[in-house]
Amino acid sequence: MNLKVDVAEENEKSIVSLIGEIDAYTAPQLKESLLPLTRIDNQLVEVDLEDVNYMDSTGLGVFISALKSTKENNSHLKLVNLQNRVLRLFKITGLDEIIDITTAIRGGNQNGQI
């Protein structure tokens, strides 16, 4: 019931790897790590959700904040490797149309744009 946040920097790209659950308890910690990265001009902030096995609306709220921040700071937010359950929440809320989400196609090497 915790969340581990790892950030790796690569030139103009930050890779944020998350392990655990995103809920009301862990979302503030995620927000604190994620938002400063989106404030870097021209930065690509890629969030890897492969090991996030639970997320609720508190997580959606953090990603909406981050998206807003990218628009203000000329950076870009990208979510990758979402588990089906997590992806489903983005689809139910229509956020998959607004946030750049790429998820691996099962059994293939390519990435499919959702």
Added chain:
Amino acid sequence: MDKFDFIEMKVPAKAEYVGVVRLSISGIANRMGFTYEDIEDLKVAISEAITNAVDHAYSEEDNGEITVGFGVYENRLEVMVADHGGSFNLNQIKGGIGPYKNSEPVENLREGGFGLFLIDALMDKVEINNNYGVIVLMTKYLNEAEVGLDDDQISTRQ
């Protein structure tokens, strides 16, 4: 009246207990034979209800409690989440729930207020009582076919 087992728990109105209640509902739903997908829906729905109650408790006082009740019926699970603080403004919560439209400008996106929308989407039936504090009563049926797969997820079935 159907026969049912009732389980009740009280947790402090603090975010760190959302996960504890989530584990409890996972255990109960698993025991009842819900599918993996339904259990995941129940986990999100109950977390949303508790998160709302926690947010509310924080804005009032720091030492509130949340009461959670599980009615275990043969064909359904009824979940009650009661926040025994004052009442929050339901119209404010209900206003503006719903999925995003693609055309909506990013600046207008709201960061909160998704909770009730997700509860509606993930449960078969949702009722909210705002008389003494806020009580959210939500039901999920064991056999999904029974309530149909129509778009309106709030069933009026009794």
